[in-house]
Amino acid sequence: MKEALRENVASLSPVITEFEKPFWNSLQNGQLMVQKCPECGHVQFPPSPVCSNCLSDTVQWVNCSNKATLWSWVAFHKAYLEPYGDVPYGVVLAKLEEGPIVTGRMSAETVSTTAFDAPLRATYVKTADGTVLVEFVPEK
Amino acid sequence: MNGKFPAGVAVVGVGDIEFGKLYKEKNLTEPRDPYKMAAEAFKNALDDAGLKKQDIDGVLCVRDIKKYEYFCYKVGIDKPRLVNGLESAGRQSGLALQYAAMAIASGMVKTVAVVYSNHSRTAAFNYGGDGDGGDPFGILHGMTSPGAQVAAMFNRYRHEFGASEESLGKVAISNRYHASLNPKSVMTKLISMEDYLGARYITEPFRLFDYCLINDGAVCIILSSIERAKDMRKPVVEMIATSACGDMASSYMKEDFFYKGVQLVANDLYATAGVKATDMNSLQIYDNFTATILYSLEGLGLCDRGGAGHYIDTVGITHGKSPRPVNTSGGHTSETYMQGFNHQVECVRQLRGECGARQVPDSKLSLYICAAPIISGHIFARR
Ligand SMILES: [Zn+2]
Numbered sequence: 001m002k003e004a005l006r007e008n009v010a011s012l013s014p015v016i017t018e019f020e021k022p023f024w025n026s027l028q029n030g031q032l033m034v035q036k037c038p039e040c041g042h043v044q045f046p047p048s049p050v051c052s053n054c055l056s057d058t059v060q061w062v063n064c065s066n067k068a069t070l071w072s073w074v075a076f077h078k079a080y081l082e083p084y085g086d087v088p089y090g091v092v093l094a095k096l097e098e099g100p101i102v103t104g105r106m107s108a109e110t111v112s113t114t115a116f117d118a119p120l121r122a123t124y125v126k127t128a129d130g131t132v133l134v135e136f137v138p139e140k
Numbered sequence: 141m142n143g144k145f146p147a148g149v150a151v152v153g154v155g156d157i158e159f160g161k162l163y164k165e166k167n168l169t170e171p172r173d174p175y176k177m178a179a180e181a182f183k184n185a186l187d188d189a190g191l192k193k194q195d196i197d198g199v200l201c202v203r204d205i206k207k208y209e210y211f212c213y214k215v216g217i218d219k220p221r222l223v224n225g226l227e228s229a230g231r232q233s234g235l236a237l238q239y240a241a242m243a244i245a246s247g248m249v250k251t252v253a254v255v256y257s258n259h260s261r262t263a264a265f266n267y268g269g270d271g272d273g274g275d276p277f278g279i280l281h282g283m284t285s286p287g288a289q290v291a292a293m294f295n296r297y298r299h300e301f302g303a304s305e306e307s308l309g310k311v312a313i314s315n316r317y318h319a320s321l322n323p324k325s326v327m328t329k330l331i332s333m334e335d336y337l338g339a340r341y342i343t344e345p346f347r348l349f350d351y352c353l354i355n356d357g358a359v360c361i362i363l364s365s366i367e368r369a370k371d372m373r374k375p376v377v378e379m380i381a382t383s384a385c386g387d388m389a390s391s392y393m394k395e396d397f398f399y400k401g402v403q404l405v406a407n408d409l410y411a412t413a414g415v416k417a418t419d420m421n422s423l424q425i426y427d428n429f430t431a432t433i434l435y436s437l438e439g440l441g442l443c444d445r446g447g448a449g450h451y452i453d454t455v456g457i458t459h460g461k462s463p464r465p466v467n468t469s470g471g472h473t474s475e476t477y478m479q480g481f482n483h484q485v486e487c488v489r490q491l492r493g494e495c496g497a498r499q500v501p502d503s504k505l506s507l508y509i510c511a512a513p514i515i516s517g518h519i520f521a522r523r
Contacts, residue, residue, distance in 0.1 A: 071395075074343050088344065091278075091281060105282065108344075131280070
């Protein structure tokens with residue numbers, strides 16, 4: 001299924017806290033952010049209110065480079081989630097250039113034909129209900 | 141108590157119920173009562189130990205009876221000196237025994253019943269659909285269930301170490317063979333590699349036979365001091381080592397396939413017990429999914445990293461062939477998914493010599509390990 005046809009994805013969205021709001025706003029505007037600590041340089045994702053390395057509370061949201069490599073993937077042949085009834089569908093674990101591993105969209109066909117560690121690029125797709133998802137595509 | 145903790149702590153009673161019989165009962169219109177199953181397992185464990193309920197001064201309740209007050213009321217234990225409930229995740233089973241051992245060794249209590257009950261099959265519990273605790277971003281993108289996380293790990297593992305899907309098949313086939321020797325098992329029909337590879341994918345690369353069974357059941361394990369154990373009904377089984385280690389990350393998926401955490405726990409176990417991995421007569425390895433056995437064999441130090449497939453082919457994991465068979469009761473994929481409790485019971489029964497056709501001759505040492513976000517393990521010894 002094209003991500004643009006996917007419905008009711010927002011039903012899977014977490015309760016967004018005041019602290020995480022900038023992250024989700026940015027995603028909705030088509031940019032994945034990670035956190036960088038100005039004190040020690042540590043980069044982290046998913047977000048934390050403090051630097052998980054030095055506990056500094058001055059961590060900053062920074063745009064990721066959108067560059068990643070394929071760390072692993074899984075193809076769901078069983079439908080667990082209502083918006084993802086289109087089995088088999090793929091999920092990719094992409095290792096960002098900045099270090100953290102991020103879960104994103106990728107079709108079952110693309111995941112199984114893309115090499116491990118192959119370069120990927122993060123793109124942003126809007127689903128039928130307006131939720132923005134990260135879709136990784138092989139870098140040409 | 142003497143020696144290094146947990147030396148001096150013994151398992152004195154084990155009780156479970158007929159998992160296979162329950163599984164075959166169809167057409168139930170209501171979920172099974174988890175307290176009823178728990179009470180049956182509790183009575184069986186008391187009988188096994190030759191104890192009365194008045195001898196129990198500690199109760200730890202796990203999973204579907206975590207309303208511990210209600211369970212204690214139902215079995216008439218009104219003033220336990222240790223009582224609590226633990227969450228439903230399978231990682232709790234090893235920890236529950238560890239907490240019981242700590243309480244006994246400290247002198248807080250004399251005899252603890254750890255009681256577990258699971259009615260998820262007839263209550264139609266939706267395993268896998270609630271995402272993955274720490275990672276709300278993943279579920280939004282369609283990622284859910286520990287199975288998918290471990291499947292993605294196996295995919296990476298396969299890439300890094302050249303493992304084959306047949307290595308998972310061999311685990312599933314061996315588990316099923318052991319289950320065929322265990323009259324209590326849910327699944328007893330032997331499977332071939334053709335059956336394994338021909339089964340449908342659930343979360344590719346995992347197929348049907350890589351998955352634990354969802355079924356109803358209950359288990360009770362009673363622990364006490366070794367001095368008291370000597371006066372009880374069954375041969376004494378001492379817990380000679382126990383250890384745990386959190387493997388904390390933003391999701392169930394671990395980039396090192398639980399290697400460092402299992403290694404830390406295993407090294408603790410060997411050092412405490414003064415034994416080696418190869419001294420074990422059987423290994424009971426938590427297998428929510430077959431691949432977890434591969435990761436565990438490596439962390440236990442029985443083979444090099446990435447060498448589990450080779451270990452299975454050369455040393456072996458199957459009763460009658462391996463010097464230390466793995467999951468002699470059939471494990472989670474074939475005996476029953478009692479979330480590690482059935483594995484710990486099997487350690488005890490092997491050491492007592494109660495295992496009939498699947499008995500490992502002259503069993504002196506048996507190891508339990510669970511690779512999960514909290515890794516735990518024990519070594520038990522026949523005394
Ligand atoms: Zn920092």
